[in-house]
Amino acid sequence: MKSKLALLIIVVAFAFTGCTQINHGANLNKVSSDEAKTELLYNNFIEGQSPNIAQLNLFLTEMPKGGDIHHHFSGSIYVETYLDWAKANSQLIDTETLKISEDKTKTLLTVDALRSNAELYRRLLTLWSDKDYSNHYQLQLPPDANFFNTFGYFGYVSQSYEKGMLVFKKRAIKENVSYIETMIKSVGYSYPDPIFDTNVRTYSDNEELFSLLDEQSSKIDGDNTFTEKTNDFTTGIKTAHENANVDDEQFMMRYQTYTSRNSVPSKVFSALYAAFQAADQSELIVGVNLVGPENGVVAIEDYELHMQFFSYLRKKYPEVNVALHAGELTLGMVRPKNLTFHVDQAVNIAGAQRIGHGVDLPYEEDAIDLLRAIKEKAVVEINFTSNEFILGVKGQEHPYLIYSAYGVPIVICTDDSGVSRNNLSHEYVLLATRYKPSYQTIKQYAFNSIKYSFLPNKEREKTIISLTNRFKKFESEMAIYSDQILKGSVN
Incomplete structure (x- = not known):
């Protein structure tokens, strides 16, 4: 009973401290630092019952997210990329199972032929990923089974490790x-x-x-x-x-x-x-x-x-x-x-x-x-x-x-x-719109992703210094954007 009561106190405390909204526009002229202006901008985007999701997408995509x-x-490569690889390997798709197959049967299609069949291609996307999954109707697999089953479709072509590494690198750099x-x-x-x-x-x-x-x-x-x-x-x-x-x-x-x-x-x-x-x-x-x-x-x-x-x-x-x-x-x-x-x-x-x-x-x-x-001992990956x-x-x-x-260390992941x-930016958008944590909290999560990574100390310290510099650049840019956006909303 004591545990349940303590848990209730924790959550109630969060409700009063973590989600309180204030009128940020009135403080605009008092703000001088780039970080403070960036925080005001973020607060402006999350306040009210309908957060500005488009602005948050822009803000959180531009924000350095650490790691x-x-x-x-294998689960982080998009289906379309796997099909590109299958095409490059001259691999064929079985129209009945929608799996890659080496068997020479009448039911096999090239990747190009599959893509030209809109209905079949759409069905493949729903089997190789969670795309267009409706909320579990009678003829569908349960969501957890649908999710784990996807690996059986693209596993055959997922062993292109060098290609995958390059895909992740390019995507990560674009997403900061x-x-x-x-x-x-x-x-x-x-x-x-x-x-x-x-x-x-x-x-x-x-x-x-x-x-x-x-x-x-x-x-x-x-x-x-x-x-x-x-x-x-x-x-x-x-x-x-x-x-x-x-x-x-x-x-x-x-x-x-x-x-x-x-x-x-x-x-x-x-x-x-x-x-x-x-x-x-x-x-x-x-x-x-x-x-x-x-x-x-x-x-x-x-x-x-x-x-x-x-x-x-x-x-x-x-x-x-x-x-x-x-x-x-x-x-x-x-x-x-x-x-x-x-x-x-x-x-x-x-x-x-x-x-x-x-x-x-x-x-x-x-x-x-x-x-x-x-x-005391761990960090939670959300x-x-x-x-x-x-x-x-x-x-x-x-x-x-x-x-x-409760103050448990947290990292946000995909x-x-x-x-x-x-993508990782979208996970931060969900965080911001659902729970409205402070900008400082979001920033801490980004640093946590390096602090609690398994990088050796020397590489971790180097990456934290780099992340600090990235935030300075980001906040400098957001300060200019803040002046334009918030002055417009105040005037």
């Missing part, structure tokens, strides 16, 4: 994003072991489990394929990164690797072991993650076991960073008991430094203590468009209100901008 650090490589930390792919290593799968579920305490994991690690270490796969993986990322000429004064990109959470324990553990090994030996691979629907049968059943895998591997590889998808759930997706521990275990067992989504927080056990732990589509959570239902009121057909 996008919850970003999936200086850093992307993308989940690029898994190492591709697996060590299936049915005996381990049986034994690992019977441990009585962590000491017994970690002893079993020591034995399994020794087996994996003795497998020549383990070394070959991790070396090939790190070499491949480095080669693609260098060939694409990714890093320069304007932009930088780094990579997370991951494994799927919906497989048997021996496959999950061995894939995670390879991911940690790759991240430990590569300067470009800066973190490890876990992906896949969190409400999957295996993901739910083995969730705590997976968190223990991370706990073990973090001790074995103390320099490797961890970000985890955790709490990407809401009421109705799973039984209520499965909403009570995901974020907690990600932070307090797995030792995650960043939490992706964290939407089930209001349902977690001892939520106030958990908020305190997150504030993905508004993704949470709205997959979970149906938005507006006043979103735990952003709790995290921001998740899968190609599937969701969004």
Whole structure:
């Protein structure tokens, strides 16, 4: 009861401090600094019941946004780009399945022929992304299934890593994003072991489990394929990164690797072991993650076991960073008991430094203590468009209100901008129009995206200095725009 009361006090406090509006135009003549004028301009755009969305789009597109650090490589490339690649590869589309196919059948079309068929092309766009998805009618898949199914369509052509890196770089520079930390792919290593799968579920305490994991690690270490796969993986990322000429004064990109959470324990553990090994030996691979629907049968059943895998591997590889998808759930997706521990275990067992989504927080056990732990140990990656589509959570239902009121560090991210057909500027527009945070808060989120990135200290400091200079330039330009816009509104 105490926790619920404290939670209510937090949210009420936010309502009175975070969303208060004032008459900004009257203060125009008192403003001298570029930053203050920029703040007045922003306040003018968000005030009232109908924020000026067009002006906010312009303002937040021009604003330096630091980094996008919850970003999936394959899910962030637009369908139209994948079709360009398929055309360049002379790949064909099956008109019945709308998947890329190598089979020579009568149902195959070239990409150009597909595009000339407006009805078929439109249908492909709705299967390869969330485009034109209506609000789940009887014949449609549920939103979460629609979202995750898209990867099965473009996965075949998504392995053009150099091309993808260049796409992201060009898009980021145009959008004033200086850093992307993308989940690029898994190492591709697996060590299936049915005996381990049986034994690992019977441990009585962590000491017994970690002893079993020591034995399994020794087996994996003795497998020549383990070394070959991790070396090939790190070499491949480095080669693609260098060939694409990714890093320069304007932009930088780094990579997370991951494994799927919906497989048997021996496959999950061995894939995670390879991911940690790759991240430990590569300067470009800066973190490890876990992906896949969190409400999957295996993901739910083995969730705590997976968190223990991370706990073990973090001790074995103390320099490797961890970000985890955790709490990407809401009421109705799973039984209520499965909403009570995901974020907690990600932070307090797995030792995650960043939490992706964290939407089930209001349902977690001892939520106030958990908020305190997150504030001290981690940062939350907020993905508004993704949470709205997959979970149906938005507006006043979103735990952003709790995290921001409690002072938990926050970063704003896109998740899968190609599937969701969004960009980082749009996520900031949603933030501004729904919650009306101050300009200083928005600016802090931009700096948080670098501060809490997994960049090494030297590169992080360099990027923060660059971001500071970018904001000075932006605020200088917005100050001039502010004089024109606000003087016009006052006069």
